[in-house]
Amino acid sequence: MSETPDEDAINARHNAKMKVIQAARARMMGERQEQRGLVIVNTGPGKGKSTAAFGMAARMIGHGRRVSVIQFIKGAMETGEKAVFDAFPDHIEFRPMGEGFTWDTQDRARDIAVARVAWEAAKARLLDPNDWDMVICDELNIVLRYEYLPLQEVLDAIAAKPLMKHFVITGRNAPQELIDAADLVTEMNQVKHPFRSGVKAQAGVEF
Incomplete structure (x- = not known):
């Protein structure tokens, strides 16, 4: 026609x-x-903060780059993303170093100690000039919210990181100082979530 x-x-x-x-x-x-390593913050109450970070990790692997993922809260459960990333040991390390959410652990002193161990591992990778093209600190914002780590330590590490290294931070309630220091900030807003309707977390969607 x-x-x-x-x-x-x-x-x-x-x-x-x-x-x-x-x-x-x-x-x-x-x-x-201009090309340089970016500080990227995924925050907000909606789903997708960690998922978006892991998507960038997959892209880095596709370009032959090396990624370190440090998880500050998760650690007690097996996740689909870890099973996938473990298949690429030359390009990514996936380290769940948390012990669960603070309302489950109910031990502030231990939570602080666990957060410190995870942060020292993350900081060493972030400041290493010769290794790791991207460092992802999953749920670091939760640790900062509960003041398990001094925010200034994170800001100092950002200021000292190698020029070309990418640093990704996830978690709700990112502090304003971190948002100000970042190059890219995305806030995930929740419009609708099945959990509110009684649907439990499911493999492949939530973990």
Whole structure:
């Protein structure tokens, strides 16, 4: 079926508009030539903070880069992402170093000690100039919220990290100082969640 004159006019206007947008995008991309490691924060009450970080880890593996994942809360359960990443030992280490959420452990002193061990491991990888292209600190924001670690230590490590190293931090309630220090901040907002309707966490979706 041949197009009507009205459709021809609509298509012509659309093509002209897309050419303008294409030219503007080309100019914008041409102006952005700097490359450096980014500080990335995924926060907010919605689902997807860790999932997004692990997606970046998968991309890094695809480019032959090396990633260290340190989990500050999770540790007591097996997850699908760990099973996948363990298949790429030359490109990623996946270290669940937590002992569960603080309302489950109910031992503040132990939570602080566990957080310290995990942070020292993460900091060593973050500051290493010769290894690990990306360091992911999963749920570090929760540790900071409960003041298990001094925020200033994290900010100092950010300031001292090698130029090209990416640092990803996840968890709800990111402190404002961390948001200010970051290059990329995404807030996941919850619109609807099956848990509110009585659906429990399920393998492959939540873990």
